[in-house]
Amino acid sequence: MHNTGTNTQEQPIKTVLVMVLGFMGLSYLLQLPALLAVAAGIGVLALMSGWLALKMHQGWMGLAGILGKIFPPVFMGIIYFCVLTPIGLMATVFGKKEPKNEESNFVSTGKMFSADDLKNMW
Numbered sequence: 771m772h773n774t775g776t777n778t779q780e781q782p783i784k785t786v787l788v789m790v791l792g793f794m795g796l797s798y799l800l801q802l803p804a805l806l807a808v809a810a811g812i813g814v815l816a817l818m819s820g821w822l823a824l825k826m827h828q829g830w831m832g833l834a835g836i837l838g839k840i841f842p843p844v845f846m847g848i849i850y851f852c853v854l855t856p857i858g859l860m861a862t863v864f865g866k867k868e869p870k871n872e873e874s875n876f877v878s879t880g881k882m883f884s885a886d887d888l889k890n891m892w
Contacts, residue, residue, distance in 0.1 A: 781827060
């Protein structure tokens with residue numbers, strides 16, 4: 771396991787602090803005093819019991835793991851269908867039209883290759 775310089779006992783406290791600050795920020799932004807009460811409750815419970823702080827940390831990390839598996843494919847799908855698909859369709863509609871004169875796209879250059887062409891290609 772990689773040690774990031776923090777004590778494993780400090781990590782749940784940091785996670786709970788982030789949760790408390792997050793709920794406080796949401797309470798301020800959404801003007802919901804109930805979220806402030808949730809933030810205070812989480813903070814008090816974590817201060818009263820290290821075991822509860824650890825369980826909150828584990829739950830938060832579990833939620834982060836689940837969201838980490840769900841949101842990247844959703845986000846990439848949105849980018850694909852909202853950005854790349856319209857660009858591809860516009861390129862197809864407004865792109866350069868080439869006449870189809872034969873059954874193949876092969877273009878003959880008429881060059882004769884010698885053994886020297888294959889030496890030191892790179």
